[in-house]
Amino acid sequence: MASFSRGSRCVGPGSLSEAAMNVMHRALIRLVAISCLLVAHAASASAQTTIRVNVDRSTIWTLDFLSPAAIVRAGTILTVVGQRRDWYEVVVPGLDGLKGQTGFISKSLVGDGTAPASSPRRVGPPPAARTPAVRSQRLGFAGFGQFGYTRFAAQNSFQAITGQGGGAVVGGGAEVRIGGLFVGGSIDRYTQTGQRVLVIDREVIGLGVPDTISLVPMTALAGWRFEHPYATPYVGGGIGTVLFKEESVAADPGENIQTRFMSYHAVAGVEFRNGWVATAFEVEYSRIPDAIGVGGASAAFQESNLGGVVGRIKILVGR
Amino acid sequence: MLRMRTIGKIAGSGVAAGAFALVLSSRVSISAQAESWTPPHRMLLTPERALAMVLAKDRKLDYVPGEVLVRFREGVSAAGQQRAMMSLRSKPAPSSLRWVGDVAILSDPSELDATILAAQLNDQPEVASAEPNYLYRTSVTPNDPGFAQRQWNMTALDMPRVWDINPGANDSMIVAVVDSGLTAVSRSYLFQTWNGQSTQTVLVPFGFNPDFTAERIVSAKDFVFWEGPVLDMEGHGTHVASTIGEDTDNAMAEAGIAYRVKIMPVKVCVGYWEVQFLLSSTGFRGTVPEDVGGCPTSEIAEGIRYAADNGAKVINLSLGGPEPSMALREALKYAVGKGAFVSIAMGNEYEEGNPVDYPAAYAAELDGVMSVGALGPSLTRAYYSNTGPHLEISAPGGSDREGGASGLIWQSTILRADSMPGSVMSPRFDRYAEAGFEGTSMATPHVAGIAALMISQGVTNPAAVETVIKKTARFLGAPNPATPGRNQAYGYGLIQPRVALRGSGLAQ
Numbered sequence: 086m087a088s089f090s091r092g093s094r095c096v097g098p099g100s101l102s103e104a105a106m107n108v109m110h111r112a113l114i115r116l117v118a119i120s121c122l123l124v125a126h127a128a129s130a131s132a133q134t135t136i137r138v139n140v141d142r143s144t145i146w147t148l149d150f151l152s153p154a155a156i157v158r159a160g161t162i163l164t165v166v167g168q169r170r171d172w173y174e175v176v177v178p179g180l181d182g183l184k185g186q187t188g189f190i191s192k193s194l195v196g197d198g199t200a201p202a203s204s205p206r207r208v209g210p211p212p213a214a215r216t217p218a219v220r221s222q223r224l225g226f227a228g229f230g231q232f233g234y235t236r237f238a239a240q241n242s243f244q245a246i247t248g249q250g251g252g253a254v255v256g257g258g259a260e261v262r263i264g265g266l267f268v269g270g271s272i273d274r275y276t277q278t279g280q281r282v283l284v285i286d287r288e289v290i291g292l293g294v295p296d297t298i299s300l301v302p303m304t305a306l307a308g309w310r311f312e313h314p315y316a317t318p319y320v321g322g323g324i325g326t327v328l329f330k331e332e333s334v335a336a337d338p339g340e341n342i343q344t345r346f347m348s349y350h351a352v353a354g355v356e357f358r359n360g361w362v363a364t365a366f367e368v369e370y371s372r373i374p375d376a377i378g379v380g381g382a383s384a385a386f387q388e389s390n391l392g393g394v395v396g397r398i399k400i401l402v403g404r
Numbered sequence: 405m406l407r408m409r410t411i412g413k414i415a416g417s418g419v420a421a422g423a424f425a426l427v428l429s430s431r432v433s434i435s436a437q438a439e440s441w442t443p444p445h446r447m448l449l450t451p452e453r454a455l456a457m458v459l460a461k462d463r464k465l466d467y468v469p470g471e472v473l474v475r476f477r478e479g480v481s482a483a484g485q486q487r488a489m490m491s492l493r494s495k496p497a498p499s500s501l502r503w504v505g506d507v508a509i510l511s512d513p514s515e516l517d518a519t520i521l522a523a524q525l526n527d528q529p530e531v532a533s534a535e536p537n538y539l540y541r542t543s544v545t546p547n548d549p550g551f552a553q554r555q556w557n558m559t560a561l562d563m564p565r566v567w568d569i570n571p572g573a574n575d576s577m578i579v580a581v582v583d584s585g586l587t588a589v590s591r592s593y594l595f596q597t598w599n600g601q602s603t604q605t606v607l608v609p610f611g612f613n614p615d616f617t618a619e620r621i622v623s624a625k626d627f628v629f630w631e632g633p634v635l636d637m638e639g640h641g642t643h644v645a646s647t648i649g650e651d652t653d654n655a656m657a658e659a660g661i662a663y664r665v666k667i668m669p670v671k672v673c674v675g676y677w678e679v680q681f682l683l684s685s686t687g688f689r690g691t692v693p694e695d696v697g698g699c700p701t702s703e704i705a706e707g708i709r710y711a712a713d714n715g716a717k718v719i720n721l722s723l724g725g726p727e728p729s730m731a732l733r734e735a736l737k738y739a740v741g742k743g744a745f746v747s748i749a750m751g752n753e754y755e756e757g758n759p760v761d762y763p764a765a766y767a768a769e770l771d772g773v774m775s776v777g778a779l780g781p782s783l784t785r786a787y788y789s790n791t792g793p794h795l796e797i798s799a800p801g802g803s804d805r806e807g808g809a810s811g812l813i814w815q816s817t818i819l820r821a822d823s824m825p826g827s828v829m830s831p832r833f834d835r836y837a838e839a840g841f842e843g844t845s846m847a848t849p850h851v852a853g854i855a856a857l858m859i860s861q862g863v864t865n866p867a868a869v870e871t872v873i874k875k876t877a878r879f880l881g882a883p884n885p886a887t888p889g890r891n892q893a894y895g896y897g898l899i900q901p902r903v904a905l906r907g908s909g910l911a912q
Contacts, residue, residue, distance in 0.1 A: 239910075242910050243910065246909060281907040281908060281909055283907045284908060285871050288868075290862055290863050290868060290907075292862055292863075292905065293861055294569055294861075294906060294907060296910070298910055331909050331912075333909055334569075335565065340912070342911055342912060377910060379911070380911060381910050381912045383910055384908075
């Protein structure tokens with residue numbers, strides 16, 4: 086069972102030498118006292134506990150026990166503001182008029198899996214059953230597959246050759262989580278066949294000669310996850326290498342291109358977890374400077390960055 | 405059918421009178437009684453015109469005597485045109501004018517000096533411009549066949565790899581060859597000629613070039629000889645057409661660049677045999693000069709407009725002359741406006757003073773019209789190829805000074821031994837063989853063929869074709885700081901079809 090501790094100790098005026106109490110000191114002491122009050126208030130707030138509902142369709146009763154304040158699902162996290170015998174007093178969740186008010190839920194319905202977030206004494210369930218906020222302190226591992234759409238920075242050049250300024254990317258990877266920190270790697274693939282062109286004064290004339298462009302970015306990323314029971318936002322950045330290939334029909338071997346470039350990445354997303362499986366929606370910005378722009382359509386459009394923006398969905402397995 | 409007039413019937417005309425003086429000075433004679441001949445088609449080449457061409461040759465005139473091209477000012481009525489023409493001695497009626505677009509062809513047999521006619525008309529307020537009907541010539545120097553290394557020109561242009569990208573364009577592409585013709589019939593005609601002692605009626609066979617599938621010849625049109633099928637009696641038009649697109653990869657003869665296109669032969673030039681046949685049928689006793697004839701600018705202008713109106717996307721003009729012609733300039737503008745790319749020979753008179761040649765000189769000011777200079781096998785300027793600031797692109801044209809016959813451009817054309825003036829009395833034009841020619845005439849169809857490949861691949865705007873050809877050319881010769889990327893000997897350099905047709909990828 087959870088226990089609670091509210092408030093915080095603070096150094097008070099009595100601990101200072103009275104001889105040293107001059108006007109300056111009084112002012113300082115007032116400042117310290119105010120700070121103490123603020124810290125105490127913050128400590129009080131942080132002392133609030135959350136519990137997890139273990140039984141589906143559990144009832145939270147109004148404080149007078151005359152009517153249900155809310156029916157909640159298993160897994161619902163509730164904020165405990167107090168307890169009375171076999172009941173927790175919790176903040177009523179939901180969107181109706183009772184939201185924000187408090188009600189009672191039976192301790193039998195929360196059972197294992199509820200634990201105070203900042204209890205000074207752990208008398209609750211074992212660590213394995215802690216809430217996500219507690220789990221984030223652990224080592225985790227997840228593998229993922231991902232797919233999305235990339236919009237190239239050199240969109241005029243890609244538009245000229247492939248007819249689109251971007252295209253589909255698919256890939257996968259893995260990441261290790263240590264508390265809020267995550268470190269991972271991924272590999273993606275973009276490939277599209279278009280046609281070789283003539284660019285005259287930015288007007289594009291297709292020649293019907295097939296031209297295939299392939300990009301394989303391999304990226305190492307690190308970042309921070311802001312754990313939340315439902316959705317976990319995260320941000321990160323990293324570097325990588327991109328394998329770039331361009332091949333066309335009726336080309337000499339020397340006329341096809343296969344080379345690598347250094348890449349730089351920034352990523353932001355939000356992850357929704359359901360047990361061992363999670364879904365993440367992610368946006369990645371990458372920059373691959375001076376990779377193109379010397380010849381071909383990219384020279385005509387004066388575009389040299391092979392990177393761009395990717396919007397993708399990740400399916401993760403692991404914790 | 406029109407029964408040909410005897411020389412006796414034209415004896416009263418001024419042209420005939422002039423021609424009489426000519427032919428007498430040429431040590432030939434005219435019979436008072438000629439065997440009658442009925443041409444199978446209405447003749448466009450009249451005895452007066454044929455004699456005028458002989459006269460032009462004899463007096464080294466570069467125009468058709470007695471003919472001018474007139475453009476009246478906008479809004480001038482028939483009465484105004486009549487007023488202007490009243491300034492001429494013959495006072496022709498407006499109804500006698502033949503129109504090519506907005507240009508009228510006026511024939512005045514009473515004044516053979518067309519420069520005087522033009523000057524008189526230019527003085528009239530109703531006239532915007534008037535010019536002699538110039539006689540342009542095909543820009544070629546034929547040579548006897550020699551059998552060494554052939555078609556170095558195709559190798560120089562990397563054509564095998566070009567065909568990997570675009571195998572000969574397609575049959576929806578029409579290339580017009582405005583020239584001496586490409587025979588579009590397989591049959592024999594009776595003509596009259598001089599056998600050295602008397603006028604003789606001979607059966608002259610004509611036939612398709614076996615290296616040109618008959619189905620590939622479309623909309624053939626004769627503007628200068630008769631209203632019948634197009635006949636090539638010189639071999640120039642056939643050679644040019646063969647470079648553009650004779651059948652390829654068929655184990656026969658040589659290869660052509662755009663070997664799947666359709667060819668539109670537009671006959672605007674006549675030569676020895678056309679003039680000889682026509683004059684012999686009128687009682688002319690003797691032979692005309694071997695290099696008589698030419699291509700009147702009036703017919704060239706008509707031919708260009710006809711080609712553009714009938715779906716040609718590329719027009720080849722392997723001809724030219726030293727005098728400007730506003731009628732031709734207008735025709736070129738008309739063709740480009742209709743979406744046709746035009747390729748024009750620069751001229752072969754570099755060692756004769758390197759004059760500015762027309763209509764090539766108009767290319768510099770018209771997007772979609774390109775002037776073409778000639779290169780020899782070493783890919784340096786051929787000795788004869790004209791230069792100048794209006795030169796835009798260079799292509800193989802052959803040079804017998806580089807390896808003799810092997811330095812020429814070898815293509816299929818009529819067997820010249822069958823129709824050699826002076827040695828053959830009864831010619832035939834139904835047998836074909838590979839022949840080596842040199843000239844900017846030969847360079848021009850290379851550009852025309854490559855343009856056809858480009859257009860079939862999607863570069864449909866004539867100005868864009870020109871831009872791409874210029875931008876992808878390989879610079880040759882000495883740089884000219886005043887015109888970066890271009891000089892007067894090679895223009896933008898050697899045309900590079902593979903680079904043009906392959907285009908650009910994302911990165912290169």
